[in-house]
Amino acid sequence: MSTPLRLGIAGLGTVGAGVVKIIQQRANLLAQRTGRPVVISAVSARSRDKDRGVDLSGFAWEDDPVALATRDDVDVFVELMGGSDGPAKAATEAALAAGKDVVTANKAMLAHHGQAIAEQAEAAGCVVRFEAAVAGGIPVVKALTEGLAGNQITRVMGVMNGTCNYILTRMENAGLPYDEVFEEARALGYLEADPNLDVGGIDAGHKLSLLSAIAFGAQVDFDGVELEGIGQITIEDIRQAADMGFRIKLLGVAQLTGRGLEQRMTPCLVPALSPLGQLEGGTNMVVLEGDSVGQIVLRGAGAGEGPTASAVMSDVLDIARGIRVTTFGQPAATLDRIKPARATAAAPYYLRMALVDKPGAMAKVAKVLGDSGISIDRMRQYGHDEPTAPVLFVTHKTTRDALDHAITGLAETGVVVGDPVALRIEAL
Amino acid sequence: MSTPLRLGIAGLGTVGAGVVKIIQQRANLLAQRTGRPVVISAVSARSRDKDRGVDLSGFAWEDDPVALATRDDVDVFVELMGGSDGPAKAATEAALAAGKDVVTANKAMLAHHGQAIAEQAEAAGCVVRFEAAVAGGIPVVKALTEGLAGNQITRVMGVMNGTCNYILTRMENAGLPYDEVFEEARALGYLEADPNLDVGGIDAGHKLSLLSAIAFGAQVDFDGVELEGIGQITIEDIRQAADMGFRIKLLGVAQLTGRGLEQRMTPCLVPALSPLGQLEGGTNMVVLEGDSVGQIVLRGAGAGEGPTASAVMSDVLDIARGIRVTTFGQPAATLDRIKPARATAAAPYYLRMALVDKPGAMAKVAKVLGDSGISIDRMRQYGHDEPTAPVLFVTHKTTRDALDHAITGLAETGVVVGDPVALRIEAL
Numbered sequence: 001m002s003t004p005l006r007l008g009i010a011g012l013g014t015v016g017a018g019v020v021k022i023i024q025q026r027a028n029l030l031a032q033r034t035g036r037p038v039v040i041s042a043v044s045a046r047s048r049d050k051d052r053g054v055d056l057s058g059f060a061w062e063d064d065p066v067a068l069a070t071r072d073d074v075d076v077f078v079e080l081m082g083g084s085d086g087p088a089k090a091a092t093e094a095a096l097a098a099g100k101d102v103v104t105a106n107k108a109m110l111a112h113h114g115q116a117i118a119e120q121a122e123a124a125g126c127v128v129r130f131e132a133a134v135a136g137g138i139p140v141v142k143a144l145t146e147g148l149a150g151n152q153i154t155r156v157m158g159v160m161n162g163t164c165n166y167i168l169t170r171m172e173n174a175g176l177p178y179d180e181v182f183e184e185a186r187a188l189g190y191l192e193a194d195p196n197l198d199v200g201g202i203d204a205g206h207k208l209s210l211l212s213a214i215a216f217g218a219q220v221d222f223d224g225v226e227l228e229g230i231g232q233i234t235i236e237d238i239r240q241a242a243d244m245g246f247r248i249k250l251l252g253v254a255q256l257t258g259r260g261l262e263q264r265m266t267p268c269l270v271p272a273l274s275p276l277g278q279l280e281g282g283t284n285m286v287v288l289e290g291d292s293v294g295q296i297v298l299r300g301a302g303a304g305e306g307p308t309a310s311a312v313m314s315d316v317l318d319i320a321r322g323i324r325v326t327t328f329g330q331p332a333a334t335l336d337r338i339k340p341a342r343a344t345a346a347a348p349y350y351l352r353m354a355l356v357d358k359p360g361a362m363a364k365v366a367k368v369l370g371d372s373g374i375s376i377d378r379m380r381q382y383g384h385d386e387p388t389a390p391v392l393f394v395t396h397k398t399t400r401d402a403l404d405h406a407i408t409g410l411a412e413t414g415v416v417v418g419d420p421v422a423l424r425i426e427a428l
Numbered sequence: 429m430s431t432p433l434r435l436g437i438a439g440l441g442t443v444g445a446g447v448v449k450i451i452q453q454r455a456n457l458l459a460q461r462t463g464r465p466v467v468i469s470a471v472s473a474r475s476r477d478k479d480r481g482v483d484l485s486g487f488a489w490e491d492d493p494v495a496l497a498t499r500d501d502v503d504v505f506v507e508l509m510g511g512s513d514g515p516a517k518a519a520t521e522a523a524l525a526a527g528k529d530v531v532t533a534n535k536a537m538l539a540h541h542g543q544a545i546a547e548q549a550e551a552a553g554c555v556v557r558f559e560a561a562v563a564g565g566i567p568v569v570k571a572l573t574e575g576l577a578g579n580q581i582t583r584v585m586g587v588m589n590g591t592c593n594y595i596l597t598r599m600e601n602a603g604l605p606y607d608e609v610f611e612e613a614r615a616l617g618y619l620e621a622d623p624n625l626d627v628g629g630i631d632a633g634h635k636l637s638l639l640s641a642i643a644f645g646a647q648v649d650f651d652g653v654e655l656e657g658i659g660q661i662t663i664e665d666i667r668q669a670a671d672m673g674f675r676i677k678l679l680g681v682a683q684l685t686g687r688g689l690e691q692r693m694t695p696c697l698v699p700a701l702s703p704l705g706q707l708e709g710g711t712n713m714v715v716l717e718g719d720s721v722g723q724i725v726l727r728g729a730g731a732g733e734g735p736t737a738s739a740v741m742s743d744v745l746d747i748a749r750g751i752r753v754t755t756f757g758q759p760a761a762t763l764d765r766i767k768p769a770r771a772t773a774a775a776p777y778y779l780r781m782a783l784v785d786k787p788g789a790m791a792k793v794a795k796v797l798g799d800s801g802i803s804i805d806r807m808r809q810y811g812h813d814e815p816t817a818p819v820l821f822v823t824h825k826t827t828r829d830a831l832d833h834a835i836t837g838l839a840e841t842g843v844v845v846g847d848p849v850a851l852r853i854e855a856l
Binding site: 152295318 | 446450454457458460461566567570571574578701706718721722723724727728734737740741744746749750752753757758759762
């Protein structure tokens, strides 16, 4: 077992440089733990000349990641370029075709092509591991795939986009409006080049779809994730939620129901004193529930050089140790296609709308809610300068179908301006 | 890979019965995940006739766990008997001598004999896994050994005895004295036959010593753990801590310092709003800190049939999948003997003592503290019916050595009755 494990690393951004640093600085420790040296044979990135704070002189350079992935002196292709298609996918496929194992941090690629990649890997006798793709440094893929393998998983939940959680907690703590905090986050470099990946919930939805596949033995189905971003959340929503003992989180929930696989990544109200409610800033939290184990909560940094590189190394060192687990925890051919289902369980909802300031307007709204079978737990209309009045309702438990029916009805009243905001209240 | 993995299970208490249930009820799921059937060949326990709520008729019975461990039709010996020596150790050694892998939930055995068992296992080409020995269903051994393998671990902390945490939180929430809650816990079956294993911190100390070995590449050194139980904690301590924004937890802390390996399992004050401070009842929490990953927090049930059986199954299924990791994450021969060190970093302390009600008594105490180089942050003497006055101090940061010096000095003043209680205040 003293043959070195040889890596080819494509992508030398923050995470790639972090991986190089760990391998250079911890060589002895890693060899002691795995029983063999872990070395880098070659690297690839867009620009060869950029200073990345690490010494790359000992590694071969490849301009083309596909060439890197298929080199004879590479055992494991480490894909840290990102992007669902393009070079990342081409190089991953080329690596597998050449019989190389793959370690990737690429949630978008796996959310869109995970099933095909898993099938290709297994046919080639290779492994594809992706700990770094979900929740940064938290070893959640391993916890779910291996640590809880004796369980029928009943639910997976989580706050898996640190940027959204930063924005929401910053709005609350500083009392600032969304737009202002969004610009702050951009200035701090917290946002993806396309910010909608973060604030639209897409990035977090990618992650949820990967955990769902493992948890429920399902083919990855990102298109089946009900997605809603945080862009419509106002500071008033946050304050109202706080008044009622809740905080607003972009919360992922996945569970298998009689009607199919429910996957949603939407802003929800969660109890302020629950573990998820207490999560501040860029930290991630994943809650795994199994029939035997009950509830396991994992918390840690969801992004950043060190945490993400730590997760990449976990996969690399597994391979060095001879740990070979199928991509989604069971053979790709046995993963079921499970049809997506909307959230079926009834829940209370928080509902905000802008009402025209006219006699009879409230009566119309109340009638629509009643006709939709929705009963009101509490209601508040607060002082305002605008021509419309902000009105909030908290409903008793109701279904999403009844709520959608009501929202359609509200639009037809002519007294509600714009789209109402409806946020599910999760009792955790 | 379709050869069945055949288990011999010794010990059919709550956990053993839980393991049998999972294997019987989830056979298809487990086979799908591991690629091979997991079956039970034989079982062993003290009484053959007891009704355990599971059907054992399909398994061979052995009265002698050693005979079970060495059967030809057993690949993995699952040791769930407990006890640091005696039958558990004899059967484990026999299993390894016969070339069987071992899965155990036995923290006491590994805390005392872990190094020898790891050496024997590696010489025989076998693995010994013990996920269930630490923090019940939380996959913390796996997280530390594999998930964070790329890190230099800097600190391990945790609340790892659910019974102690139950007692402390119950005292606080119900305002009840220690003795009363202790009896409640006994009536509820939460206490070990020898309650000192729980409330004396021994059980939690065993667990900490196992995590330390993995984290710091050290030979298990349970004797090096500074142990202090919760028996001296009063409801007044809990109230005073709460007033200052703290809660009292039986907290394990392990870190490698320049002077050696610091391991302590002692009651500490932790910030009430920190993840550890918020932990209620029988739940466990482990905090792992690494140079790359930062802080990872893991939370879940620390005991009980389902959670502990889930952890046992994690190890069994790893073996079924061909995952073979050395007992403490690196070859036993490379584990260092690291000398134990007392906590060196200065910290504030909470100090409670019973003072005789005489003029000049307080002046004597204050002089001793001053002479020991300890400065006082706050102090309180409260109303009392006893002949002695309860007096509390919170010190500014001081070392354990200075504190011990002061405690010796206090005993010599003649005005302090009994031993002062000193609890470290951990800023997390």
